[in-house]
Amino acid sequence: MRKFVVSGVTLCLAAQLATAQIKLPSPSPGATVIQTVGTTDLTVNYSRPSLKGRQPFTDAFVPSGKVWRTGANAATAFTTSTDLTVNGQTLPAGTYAILSIPAQDNWTLIFSKNKGVTEQSYKQDEDALRVSLKPTTTSEKTETFTIGFSDVTDSTAKMNFLWGNVKASADLAVDVNKYAAANVDKAVTEKPDDPAVLQAAASYNLSRGRNLDQALTWIDKSIAGQENFRNLFVKSQILGRMGKFADALPIAQKALALGQSSNDPIFAFFKEGIEKSIAEYTAKLPAAPAKGKGKRKA
Structure with a gap:
């Protein structure tokens, strides 16, 4: 009975903290990445889960071959201030939710017009764009899921997704x-x-x-x-x-x-x-x- 009372008190306290919107540590903390390519500003807002001994893209953890929000907590948001191309295909200026379908030999990267989309609510007819990425195996393990940019020029860049020993990259270009x-x-x-x-x-x-x-x-x-x-x-x-x-x-x-x-x-x-x-x-x-x-x- 005492254990039940303690659990009830804990739940009430958690509910009060949530209602009060007190900022507490998160197991998947939020991050914002901003990159300028030429005159185009790119912004990614996402949450970063960590492995903690688990192996991603398995049936037990972030299943392979299924739609993933490409982060944790809320939908991962991607904003481009101008039109750009992703792997040669045009993505109009705006804000999108990024989802993906990771698999061993191929990733599908999705830009959804539904900014609040989840794995459960995802609908393909809300896609603004989807492209294929070729994943590679890295020698160094990335403990915390990371989205970043590399190989930046005044008109091109790579957007990289790294977790565990997997890396998938999309080629971005702007006029x-x-x-x-x-x-x-x-x-x-x-x-x-x-x-x-x-x-x-x-x-x-x-x-x-x-x-x-x-x-x-x-x-x-x-x-x-x-x-x-x-x-x-x-x-x-x-x-x-x-x-x-x-x-x-x-x-x-x-x-x-x-x-x-x-x-x-x-x-x-x-x-x-x-x-x-x-x-x-x-x-x-x-x-x-x-x-x-x-x-x-x-």
Whole structure:
């Protein structure tokens, strides 16, 4: 009888703590992973169960071949700020629940439009996307279930799922040029007279070889607003990319002179690049005829 009373008290205490929403340790603590790929922000919110001597993807623990919430507690949430591709297939911008069907030779990764989905409530017709992953065996055991990103570039990344001696990865890709260009155009529209914004926008176009005439207009406006060695150097580079070396040379020389007299510590990082540009433009100009070497009169 006493044991029953103690158990009843324990249950009541647990219920009161839950009602009061007191934060207590969890056997599967929550985690948030944030990764930027180019201009796209990716976020994963999930709970991380641990093995504690168990073997995952067996009939006894996280069964193989059955839908799994790919974490613990609530549904695992995945958010992408822009459209992206997962293993070459398009996933629109938004928030999804991640589920998976792990198996020995193949994993099915599922992005569900039902953000509160569970294994029991899962319906395939609510899928936004499902792709196949090839699992591999790792030499090092991962005790606590982990979702992470690796091999990150400005347009690609791998999203990895690791637990026990199993690793499954999805290839992610974004159209960085499309979204970066849109961000550049939006920034110029919002701050059309800001010299720094105009310089950054012109620099982006220059780096991508995109609409150099537009870049030249932007950098001229930046220089008119606040001339400095940075925007002059950008202008000289744009002109050089356009093949206008005779116009680029004096502007690069002016950028060098302004930088040397500016006492700006940042100039040290630009100096070598400006000097190389001056040498390049000079080399590409036609040599001037030497004095006294002109054509003799008959």
